[in-house]
Amino acid sequence: MFQSNSFGQTLDILHRSMDVSLLRRSTIADNISNADTPNFKRSVINFESELKRALDSRHATGMKAALTDNRHIRFRKQVDYRSIGPRRVLDFLSTADNNGNNVDIEEESMLLLRNQLNYEIMTRMVTNQFGQMNLVLK
DSSP: OOTTSHHHHHHHHHHHHHHHHHHHHHHHHHHHHTTTSTTOOOEEEEOHHHHHHHHHGGGOOSOOOOOOSTTSOOOSOOOOGGGOOOEEEEOOSSOOOTTSOOOOHHHHHHHHHHHHHHHHHHHHHHHHHHHHHHHHHO
16 A cells, blocks of 8 residues: 555554564563473574665665676675565574573563563554654644
């Protein structure tokens, strides 16, 4: 409906980010509930860095690549932000307890709080966007 303007794009990105925040909340809760499970590996959700990369690809600057053959590998290819989705990744790199579990309750609690605050900020931003649209329509 509004995809072609910045209002629609902002709302779409906020909507996607809020959905990811809900998924992240579920993932963190899963991590916390399995904190005592032997050999459990915590999961994290990756989304924001990929979204930033997709949004930055629209304004790519620098040298252009000369493609003289269809078999050449394209770079600085523009990526549609709507094609980006959240990825659930297992964390094998962090240190584990003696039982092979790598969940730190304090860290997960902090991440849960940060996620909740981010969600609240995004809901305020959506409210602000509609408030601005309401002002324009008056």
